[in-house]
Amino acid sequence: MNIDVKRWSELEYPITLALETEQDGSKCWVAEIPMLKGCMGVGDTKEEALALLEDAKKAWLEAAVSMGETIPLASGRHPVASGKFTVRLPKTLHRDLVIDAKQEGVSLNQYVLFVLVNRDKVEGSAPTINRIHHVIKQIQQDNPEHCPSGEQALPTKTLTP
Numbered sequence: 001m002n003i004d005v006k007r008w009s010e011l012e013y014p015i016t017l018a019l020e021t022e023q024d025g026s027k028c029w030v031a032e033i034p035m036l037k038g039c040m041g042v043g044d045t046k047e048e049a050l051a052l053l054e055d056a057k058k059a060w061l062e063a064a065v066s067m068g069e070t071i072p073l074a075s076g077r078h079p080v081a082s083g084k085f086t087v088r089l090p091k092t093l094h095r096d097l098v099i100d101a102k103q104e105g106v107s108l109n110q111y112v113l114f115v116l117v118n119r120d121k122v123e124g125s126a127p128t129i130n131r132i133h134h135v136i137k138q139i140q141q142d143n144p145e146h147c148p149s150g151e152q153a154l155p156t157k158t159l160t161p
Contacts, residue, residue, distance in 0.1 A: 009057060011073075029049035040053060
């Protein structure tokens with residue numbers, strides 16, 4: 001296992017564990033890491049499912065690293081988030097966001113949340129969104145400890161006005 005995979009595999013991803021009933025009536029335990037799509041372990045016991053999940057996690061990460069795929073950051077790596085944070089913006093960007101939010105008929109918070117959630121889906125977007133994208137990239141560059149192995153937590157796609 002290369003060092004990048006070892007480093008990623010040490011991160012603690014949230015796990016779901018459920019007892020499921022098969023079509024034939026038999027029961028099995030399914031352990032899954034939802035952040036790593038398709039990464040799961042199935043066993044007759046919780047312990048077996050969790051052990052198989054750990055093997056699947058390592059295989060999933062090895063495949064992602066070898067293919068150069070972006071690996072989602074494990075939420076267990078960071079402190080618990082309250083859902084609220086403060087961002088300092090240039091006054092002109094703040095003004096433009098307020099104007100855009102009013103034009104959309106929503107609050108500033110709702111508008112900024114919409115922009116962040118849809119940051120990689122918005123094509124031909126307003127210049128304000130491009131400026132927000134630039135601020136996000138700057139935050140990533142200023143805080144590389146939040147992106148192991150140089151991975152980007154957010155897409156780096158440039159939006160065009």
